[in-house]
Amino acid sequence: MTARLVAGKVLGALGTLAFVVVFNFFLFRVVESNPVATLYRGRNLTDAQREELTRQFGLDGSKLEQFWRYMEQTLQLNFGRSYATNQPVIDEIWAATPQTLALVGTSTVLAMAIGLAMGVVAGWRRGTAHDRVLTGISIVTWSTPEFWLGMLLLTVFAVDLGLFPTGGISDPSGPDGGLGELLDQAHHMALPCLTLTIAYLGEYALIMRSSIIDVAREDYLTLARAKGLRDAQVRDRHALRNALLPSTTLIALSFGFVLSGAITVETVFSWPGLGLLTYESLRGPDLPMLQGLFLLFSAAVIVFNLAAELLYPYLDPRVRAR
Amino acid sequence: MTVPILRVRDLRVTYRGERGVVPAVRGVSFELGPGETLGLAGESGCGKSSIAGALLRVLPRGTEVTGEVLLDGEDVLTMKPGRLRAVRWSEMAIVFQGALHSLNPVQRVGSQIAEAIELHQPGADARGRVSELLELVGLPARRAIDYPHQLSGGQRQRVLIALALACNPRVLVADEPTTALDVMVQAQVLDLLQRLQRELGLAMLFITHDLSMLAHVCRRTAVMYAGRIVEEGPSEDVFQRAAHPYAAALAAAFPVIGDPAFRKRPVGLVGDPPDPRELPPGCPFHPRCAVARPDCDSIEVELWPVAADRRAACVHVLGGPR
Numbered sequence: 001m002t003a004r005l006v007a008g009k010v011l012g013a014l015g016t017l018a019f020v021v022v023f024n025f026f027l028f029r030v031v032e033s034n035p036v037a038t039l040y041r042g043r044n045l046t047d048a049q050r051e052e053l054t055r056q057f058g059l060d061g062s063k064l065e066q067f068w069r070y071m072e073q074t075l076q077l078n079f080g081r082s083y084a085t086n087q088p089v090i091d092e093i094w095a096a097t098p099q100t101l102a103l104v105g106t107s108t109v110l111a112m113a114i115g116l117a118m119g120v121v122a123g124w125r126r127g128t129a130h131d132r133v134l135t136g137i138s139i140v141t142w143s144t145p146e147f148w149l150g151m152l153l154l155t156v157f158a159v160d161l162g163l164f165p166t167g168g169i170s171d172p173s174g175p176d177g178g179l180g181e182l183l184d185q186a187h188h189m190a191l192p193c194l195t196l197t198i199a200y201l202g203e204y205a206l207i208m209r210s211s212i213i214d215v216a217r218e219d220y221l222t223l224a225r226a227k228g229l230r231d232a233q234v235r236d237r238h239a240l241r242n243a244l245l246p247s248t249t250l251i252a253l254s255f256g257f258v259l260s261g262a263i264t265v266e267t268v269f270s271w272p273g274l275g276l277l278t279y280e281s282l283r284g285p286d287l288p289m290l291q292g293l294f295l296l297f298s299a300a301v302i303v304f305n306l307a308a309e310l311l312y313p314y315l316d317p318r319v320r321a322r
Numbered sequence: 323m324t325v326p327i328l329r330v331r332d333l334r335v336t337y338r339g340e341r342g343v344v345p346a347v348r349g350v351s352f353e354l355g356p357g358e359t360l361g362l363a364g365e366s367g368c369g370k371s372s373i374a375g376a377l378l379r380v381l382p383r384g385t386e387v388t389g390e391v392l393l394d395g396e397d398v399l400t401m402k403p404g405r406l407r408a409v410r411w412s413e414m415a416i417v418f419q420g421a422l423h424s425l426n427p428v429q430r431v432g433s434q435i436a437e438a439i440e441l442h443q444p445g446a447d448a449r450g451r452v453s454e455l456l457e458l459v460g461l462p463a464r465r466a467i468d469y470p471h472q473l474s475g476g477q478r479q480r481v482l483i484a485l486a487l488a489c490n491p492r493v494l495v496a497d498e499p500t501t502a503l504d505v506m507v508q509a510q511v512l513d514l515l516q517r518l519q520r521e522l523g524l525a526m527l528f529i530t531h532d533l534s535m536l537a538h539v540c541r542r543t544a545v546m547y548a549g550r551i552v553e554e555g556p557s558e559d560v561f562q563r564a565a566h567p568y569a570a571a572l573a574a575a576f577p578v579i580g581d582p583a584f585r586k587r588p589v590g591l592v593g594d595p596p597d598p599r600e601l602p603p604g605c606p607f608h609p610r611c612a613v614a615r616p617d618c619d620s621i622e623v624e625l626w627p628v629a630a631d632r633r634a635a636c637v638h639v640l641g642g643p644r
Binding site: 218219220222223224225226227228229230237238241242245315316317318 | 375378380407408409410411412415416418419423424425426427428429437438441442469471485
């Protein structure tokens with residue numbers, strides 16, 4: 001791929017991001033909300049104090065002035081202050097990001113590994129008992145609401161059996177620092193991670209299954225078999241990579257949704273990540289926080305979409321030629 | 323005739339699918355001696371490609387294949403999987419149709435050839451052999467690093483020939499090797515196959531719908547109709563003085579350029595090939611036959627001798643009233 005093509009794709013992604021930034025401003029100005037009145041309800045504020053607070057939240061002046069100020073601040077990664085806590089939005093988002101990356105990242109990787117393997121086996125042995133069982137599992141898990149599954153697992157494994165904590169990220173009386181704390185956090189993460197893994201794997205399995213079925217009819221697999229390769233060699237050396245091509249975009253996009261993917265599950269398990277932060281901000285509504293979160297979520301999808309486009313030519317030599 | 327290297331006895335191929343039971347090949351027998359060439363001609367759907375797939379057992383799963391395919395006296399159809407994989411490509415190889423689909427699109431052509439060598443001759447200098455093979459089929463050795471889409475149709479067909487020769491097979495099955503090519507390239511590929519067959523002393527089964535091609539390439543020709551051989555004999559005789567009306571029609575469909583006899587004569591055959599699921603009774607060709615007798619729908623035709631080395635499945639070769 002030429003440098004010019006790469007530059008073109010990067011510019012395209014930046015353009016999309018710029019559109020999101022502008023759109024974001026108007027989206028959150030549609031809802032009229034006065035945080036000064038909400039936050040300081042019942043207190044007697046002087047007009048001067050009220051004006052000062054309004055200015056702090058960036059709500060003074062005309063809409064046009066607000067827009068330019070918003071653009072200027074956004075470019076400096078300043079997303080304003082939370083209506084709820086009066087803390088800078090960027091700090092709160094940074095504080096919640098690692099937990100979400102750990103939880104959703106782990107479950108996405110697990111779901112992908114298990115789901116893709118299930119799809120390959122099911123598609124390669126289409127119509128057999130293996131296929132029917134695996135496809136059945138995939139459809140059931142894919143259509144299960146993840147918050148419901150989370151509540152179910154929570155009830156059985158945490159409440160009834162007491163094997164896992166019911167929520168949060170760590171035990172307040174547990175070990176502090178070192179390996180002990182890490183294990184405690186992993187113990188807390190187990191159930192939400194299992195929930196998300198089950199909820200995600202069906203989609204990967206079904207997509208991989210249909211890709212493998214499409215590829216299985218190809219003549220080059222007949223030739224590979226005629227060469228004397230074992231069935232598993234035909235599948236792994238010749239069918240797999242070709243079948244992965246159409247799934248690449250989906251996989252990259254699903255990584256883009258890692259940050260925003262677990263709003264309901266994080267809420268069910270009180271997992272202090274971006275999902276729970278989103279849920280709490282929606283209840284406010286804490287508009288600057290939501291604005292910052294939306295921007296981050298959009299940016300993640302755009303970045304991974306770009307990554308998929310840049311990666312694709314390395315997987316498919318036919319695209320490289322263009 | 324010397325001891326045949328390939329002896330096919332009463333081969334039957336039956337597809338069982340969603341569209342019912344399709345008997346594609348209904349009892350075909352032929353022999354091929356070392357270094358001999360046999361052409362197999364017929365319209366699409368007459369079962370000729372099913373024979374190619376049956377010889378190396380690469381037909382879709384669930385296809386019923388009966389009869390005998392004796393390769394050096396050993397029946398391919400009853401071989402154990404390990405023995406079958408060893409025999410594939412090293413004893414008998416197929417030149418597949420070169421329409422882009424027979425080569426893996428995401429693998430360099432050199433490594434697709436090398437894969438067969440490494441499989442059957444572990445420890446051999448696969449890279450050196452790939453260069454040799456490519457030069458043997460008239461391609462520069464540096465083409466090994468190309469992907470299939472970087473080659474022209476004719477070059478891809480040459481790669482498929484090099485691939486088929488990779489493990490020095492003694493029997494070569496060429497399944498419509500020139501179908502997707504334009505006329506000039508067809509002639510080149512045909513010359514190449516002919517030259518290699520002679521130089522390497524290969525036994526070759528050449529499958530095509532173009533009877534005129536066989537007159538040049540093969541010493542003997544068999545014409546197939548509705549899953550059976552209806553005429554066989556020396557290629558010149560079959561092409562120029564066909565005993566079976568179907569073989570005659572097929573020969574007439576490919577006019578000899580410059581021969582005035584072909585210029586004004588209407589060529590072609592009325593009607594379509596019969597549906598193999600509902601074959602006409604008696605001689606399956608009688609509904610399309612210009613010289614059919616009233617009793618053709620009830621006589622069970624078989625291959626009757628026409629001359630010392632010729633046979634045809636038509637009541638007319640028995641003589642008697644027309």
